Amino acid sequence: MTHAVAMLVLDGVVGFDLGVPPQVFGAARTADNTPLYTVTTCGPGGRPVRPERGGFTVVPDHDLAPLATADTVLVPGVSGGPPLTDGTVTAEVAEVLLAAAGMLDGRRAASHWAWAKRLGRLYPRVEWDFEVLFVDDGDMLTSAGVAAGADLCLHVVRGDHGSAVANQAARRCVMPAWRDGGQAQYIERPIPAAHGNGTETTRAWALSRLAEQISLDELAGHARMSVRTFTRRFRDETGMSPQKWLLQQRMAHARLLLESTDLSVDVVARRSGLGSATALRQHFQHSVGVAPTAYRRAFRHP
Known part of the structure; x- marks a missing residue:
């Protein structure tokens, strides 16, 4: 049986976060090309939502019901809106939003380095790690967001089916099977001109x-x-x-x-x-x- 992944889609969803999981999990297949995962999108009432950058509309496959039966629930990043401005969400999505529902309290979690101060203030009981690309805390896995979501998806595939399947999925997606280093290499900082004298x-x-x-x-x-x-x-x-x-x-x-x-x-x-x-x-x-x-x-x- 394939592993069912259900993604929660909210207004302001990060488009990259939304598009990566179907691509990576869809590329994970057996030797005879049988899919190992199915990915569906779920949203409040199944209503269309607008991604953070706009320009298109996302129509979820379902309402929130499949989130209760999925093998894995995946929450793409959300840019702006109540979850980031004041830490609140509507009652119908509170149970499936990790930090807002308190499910990460006392646990280690990753997120984007640019949101370190705000998330630390909104969710002080979470043990945030803004240096790594992702954190695997058993039944809770979190990533630094955007491209790091691809690293996390490959990590899941690698843990479920081994490095051979994950490496093949990475090749199909034209991406590295493993990225070393943490977020420090991506933090914005002024870099002086090398003039041929760099390292x-x-x-x-x-x-x-x-x-x-x-x-x-x-x-x-x-x-x-x-x-x-x-x-x-x-x-x-x-x-x-x-x-x-x-x-x-x-x-x-x-x-x-x-x-x-x-x-x-x-x-x-x-x-x-x-x-x-x-x-x-x-x-x-x-x-x-x-x-x-x-x-x-x-x-x-x-």
């Missing part, structure tokens, strides 16, 4: 040497900058420190090796520059939440 060449140099131990002095030396200037320029261009960026690249390479090879955890740790199996396990537990062996069992495709 991109040094980043490429570091990526080709992930198995080696690379110090901050070596990175700055390769870029022909002082450590202070290099660190500032690096943070301006990537939104993170050189050390944090390098660790993320090492973790991404370790995940790739765990998914695509039978190398031992010790060898994976060495080839990704994390040193030892102990260090790899510690980093995996901290950033992924599982041990490397558990990750391999979940995502290694025979």
